[in-house]
Amino acid sequence: MTDDILFSMTNIEKSFGNVHVLKQAQLEVRKGEIHAFMGENGAGKSTLMNILAGLLPKDDGKIVFEGKEIKKMTPELATELGIGFVHQELNLAEDLTVAENVFIGRLPYLNQFLGIVDFKKLNEETQYWLNMVGVHVSPTDLVSKLSTANKQLIEIAKALSLNAKVIIFDEPTTSLSDKDVEVLFIIIRRLKEKGFSSIYISHRMKEIFDLGERITIMRDGEYIATDKVENLSEHQIITMLVGREIKDLYPKQATEPGEIYLKVQNLTDKLGKIKDVSFEAKRGEVLGFAGLVGSGRTETMRLLFGADSLKSGEIVIDNRRVMIKSPVDAIKNGIGLLTEDRKHQGLFAGLSIRDNITITTLRRFLLNDKALTKMADDSVKEVNIKTSRIDNPVSSLSGGNQQKVVLAKWLNTDSQLYIFDEPTKGIDVGAKSEIYAIINQLALRGKTILIVSSEIPELLGICDRINVFREGEITGTVRVSDYLTRKDEAQEIIMKYATTS
Structure with a gap:
């Protein structure tokens, strides 16, 4: 030695x-x-x-x-x-x-x-x-x-x-x-x-x-x-x-977004962190949200999901104005939220993998243990969760596989609007690639997807447009197709929107 x-x-x-x-x-x-x-x-x-x-x-x-x-x-x-x-x-x-x-x-x-x-x-x-x-x-x-x-x-x-x-x-x-x-x-x-x-x-x-x-x-x-x-x-x-070659980490597939599905107008929260935020998202569109930590991205997603209280503003889903005062209201209106903090907000650590995957669908299969088990088995295969048994505690899984459990939970609800807050935070490159592929499939099926990420290359790789937050407001929007061969320039523009008054 x-x-x-x-x-x-x-x-x-x-x-x-x-x-x-x-x-x-x-x-x-x-x-x-x-x-x-x-x-x-x-x-x-x-x-x-x-x-x-x-x-x-x-x-x-x-x-x-x-x-x-x-x-x-x-x-x-x-x-x-x-x-x-x-x-x-x-x-x-x-x-x-x-x-x-x-x-x-x-x-x-x-x-x-x-x-x-x-x-x-x-x-x-x-x-x-x-x-x-x-x-x-x-x-x-x-x-x-x-x-x-x-x-x-x-x-x-x-x-x-x-x-x-x-x-x-x-x-x-x-x-x-x-x-x-x-x-x-x-x-x-x-x-x-x-x-x-x-x-x-x-x-x-x-x-x-x-x-x-x-x-x-x-x-x-x-x-x-x-x-x-x-x-x-x-x-x-x-x-x-x-252990294999990943030729394209961001396998973005070309989609043709449809009509406007979500319209947000002048959202303001009671804590003063969000100020008159407005944006639109279409069916089949992947809309990204960039900005520094604390800029208001997550807070806006929590307002849409009813996790925080709305002071003023309007949320229109599929040409229908909706009142979302709680996560229950959001789920009823076809919204699913994959939270940034999977450990405390996305999973029930004391429950099994099966119970975590099926918890959003219990009403459909009340006391039908066989149906719940089949759903969990199918979900494990669909999103490639690495586990020996679905009745193992969810806490036994690695971070990337726990993230897939949260994702499977919402995929089972057949939501129309999916909110992904830091979907690849703390997970490995292989799991990231798999999650990006799932996002692609959702977009191809006409779902509307909102993605919050602190990694600008990730947003440029998987989104159609990117809204940029600064101090509770949207300060600019970047259309990704305009910068396909100029990613460095796009990153500079996004950072300018995020930091410059």
């Missing part, structure tokens, strides 16, 4: 019951490097990282950290060795202060027997780590009052305070704006300069090429390759990820 290698994992095996999750998996990270780590949802990335962090025991294989073999990794030992983990879903106590979160379980005491905390020392030490990551918050601020970006930085400060030598970043940008992503990248590069190693897990190719130095790719629980990022093209990485 050479001096520059921080740790290696070789021939790692892991099974859950009869499911063989890791098969001879491996990973090697050098000191002071930013190591990209990619694989489709369900490829085994999270399982391998959980083994490294001591959260799961390995069944077999070898872990060597700084030249010493680790027979049994535990969370305590991982912390002692200097392994930090910034999870995709933030793991902070919202009602505690920043300082209490950074040193949770390790508070300095003036008198531990009496439970008297040394808050002066706590806040001073926290400030040191806040300065290290460059986050401009106070140690005494409540975490619940912070932005998502700042919460992410608090997680990094917490990991560093544990004397971390390597930090695992698991999809850290899924809820961040472009500006916040830039700040995060600056911090990760700064950590590299100080000798820290980073494992960067992401499905976003641009981030991998902007940040990564070397990359390890996994597929179906197995190690595929490790190479310098600069040696690989995006096409080569995609082929290794999915």
Whole structure:
């Protein structure tokens, strides 16, 4: 083992019951490097990282950290060795202060027997780590009052305070704006300069090429390759990820949109986040919505679905003015919403895959267990959900397959208007391609589709038109067919609409 290698994992095996999750998996990270780590949802990335962090025991294989073999990794030992983990879903106590979160379980005491905390020392030490990551918050601020970006930085400060030598970043940008992503990248590069190693897990190719130095790719629980990022093209990485060649990630099929199906006029919400929003969408049209995080895109979709309260404005569906005061009203009017937050708003984590898929159709098949099971089986095949049994808990699925469950749930309602809010957030390139194909099929069947996405290339690849939001208003519209050979120019125009007053 050479001096520059921080740790290696070789021939790692892991099974859950009869499911063989890791098969001879491996990973090697050098000191002071930013190591990209990619694989489709369900490829085994999270399982391998959980083994490294001591959260799961390995069944077999070898872990060597700084030249010493680790027979049994535990969370305590991982912390002692200097392994930090910034999870995709933030793991902070919202009602505690920043300082209490950074040193949770390790508070300095003036008198531990009496439970008297040394808050002066706590806040001073926290400030040191806040300065290290460059986050401009106070140690005494409540975490619940912070932005998502700042919460992410608090997680990094917490990991560093544990004397971390390597930090695992698991999809850290899924809820961040472009500006916040830039700040995060600056911090990760700064950590590299100080000798820290980073494992960067992401499905976003641009981030991998902007940040990564070397990359390890996994597929179906197995190690595929490790190479310098600069040696690989995006096409080569995609082929290794999915095990087949995807010639066109955005398989947009030509459609001829029909008559206007949805007409929205002067929508304004009660919270003041949406201001006189108006637009139209036709049958068979895929209408995109771009804009920065917090610009009003999601809030507008929630108004259409009755999840938020409408102050004023008019919604016309199929030449008929409708009143949508609740999601029940929206569903009755043929609207389905695939939410941005699938975990908390799109799925019932305690229910099975079958029950999640069929929950929107229970009235049709009340107490008809056989019919519900057949519907779930058909849906699993239709959208290619990877599972051994439909009565497994939906929480057992990877993120991409969970997203397909939410999609299947709404496809069973035969809605006429589908709203997709960040439909490919946090999922792999193979699952993305499959979801794009489903969107194409819906458009060909004459359905009206609204898509919110923070990825402009995605919108340009699958939409007919793109409305751009800024500060609760639509500031411009781009017709994609006008820029088929000038995608870079279209991106610049969209960003101008999204940022310039």
